[in-house]
Amino acid sequence: MHPKANFSGNFHSGKGENGYKINLNVKRKLKQVISSESEKRFRAENGQGVKGRKSGGLTLQEQRENLPLYPVRESIIQQIRVNDTLIFLGETGSGKTTQIPQYVHESGFTRSGIVAVTQPRRIAAISVAQRVAQEKFCQVGELVGYTVRFEDCSSPETKIRYMTDGSLLREAIRDRLLTPYSTIILDEAHERTVNTDVLFGIVKEAQRIRKEAKKQPLKIIVMSATMDVDHFSAYFNKAKIVYLEGRMYPVKLKHVKRNDHDYAQTCLITLFDIHRNAPLDHDVLIFLTGQEEIDAMAEQVRSIGKSAEFHDSPLKVLPLYSQLPQHKQLEVFKPAPQGVRKVILSTNIAETSLTISGIKYVIDSGMVKQKVYNSLTGMDTLKVVKISQAQAWQRTGRAGRESEGVCYRAYTVSEFEKMSLMTTPEILRSNLATTVLQLLALGIDCMNFDFMDKPSRESLNSAIKLLYELKAIGAIEGAKLTEVGRKMSQFPLDPRFSKILLEAANYGCLTEMIMIIAVLSGENIFYSSTDKRDQILVAHSKFVSKYGDHLTILNAFREFLSAENAKMWCFKHFLNYRNLMYANEVRKQLLEICKRCNIDESTCGNDYDQVRKCLLVGLFGNIAELQRDQMYLTLVGRQRAKLHPSSALCHKPLADYVVYTDLVATERAYLKYITIVDPDWLHELPNASKLRRYSTTNNFK
């Protein structure tokens, strides 16, 4: 049970097994809440930074002193001093992310090394670093800095370094003892990203080895916002838990009385109940599951909102999901005009990544779209499932950031109680090929790795098997990295792609493969929208290759790189400029790593067969065969699937054999990013005999 069943203002958690509670008697309200996190983040992302030293008449120092942490500062520093490992349970608004690292610094620990603070998201690492630099009256990159992919804003002076968890993990692969660091703070640990989960084991091991070797000790601090801290404590040898009070306003909870199994309908009815009764300057945030659902409901809300009943109470309806163009996302941060209610329909992007100010009401559908990987079929399934109780509290909290609020839950109390306590950690529902390779690069056998939650044997085995087939390891048992494997681990890619780059020189097409893989690493470069569908189709048809999506991507990316005015060019061709720019960053990074690995640059010009053959070097396990009923069958996982509607080859005569990049199931199974392959090539693949056995047609015998 969540300890805050009554959800009043002062988050107190009760004591854990090794509990230690810092009491706060001081209760002051912030006169001015610093402009919302997300807004700051967006500004930071746009390179504007956070300006001015004052906020609402409070100096930075006054703001610091107003944080709930401040009065117990000495006591916290004392705890940091005496414990090698410490777990902070800090509720929203406690200021732990900005303050604890400063306390570590102020108590002298940075004399012997840097304090690293990891974040799951780069935008958080950057914006928090900017904030703390201000508090320290320094420029970012001096005393306080950050390190994220493509951007290292730190210097030899830097003592407090914010970084993404993935960034620190990369560094650990080069230096498993994390020598430059005196303290590692793993923030937002409750999110349990794959990277944080791996880091748990790495820092624990580094601490042990450094202690045994009588080297500079490593201090570990885990910061979490949810209640499973006992799990963390147990993992870190019964580390002490310190509870930090947050600053939240009371949120009233309302559950539905009966379950009618149509959460969307319930949300809609609730919204208009609120709309009838609440003052118009109270904004509403509704949590739904995906783009399609959100767009559909937005339409409904708009149309009901236009009815006579609501003539005098206008609504501003704003969808919010990650695929939405940036400028439309920014709309949600603008205050609605006087006398207009803002209604935001969001995916769980508003749960953690973005914070919207002024939300008075939250309507929680209780559902989320979640990805689960099946290692037997090699398929990702994207399914709408019930949220966890922890997620429910996170959503509820979004109503109480600046004033008292109300959370309407489209599920009953007993349904809530049936929800799992915590969200399943990502590592238990992901493809582990990359993780296992990273561990091997650290000299760790994944079967014996000290996971906080150990993935299934099947999941680990299938990752090991893939690495063996890619020749990254020499044997299945007692897996050891080969030279190829060591090189593969250098790349920030799925091992199948790393392998392709390592072999591309043999096919004379490194330039082309890097471009294709760079685009696949990012988000979709082709803009899509239903209203200009035909126009877009024509614009994109220019790039379409008869061989499929990989070469279509290549055509588009090549032209992008040679365009005079890239931004205009993208606009004209309905391509996503931001995603192409990102792909170009990745391309440059991959080129750099290839150089380090002594892979010679080469280009095949328009000899596209070389590219198509080279794809198979990594994706030989992803062959699908056309069946009589015009469905594809994946040969290794034996999964029936269709081409994804976004494919360049949709609505064209289907080829007998294709190589696919992803197999994803939503309502049905789809092959994404495919290229036609010549059946003759299949005989030369490392798993040819297996493929032949699985084939059900006579095209490949």
Next chain:
DNA sequence: GAGCACTGC
């Protein structure tokens, strides 16, 4: 004829 939640190196 029908679509991908969210991150990150």
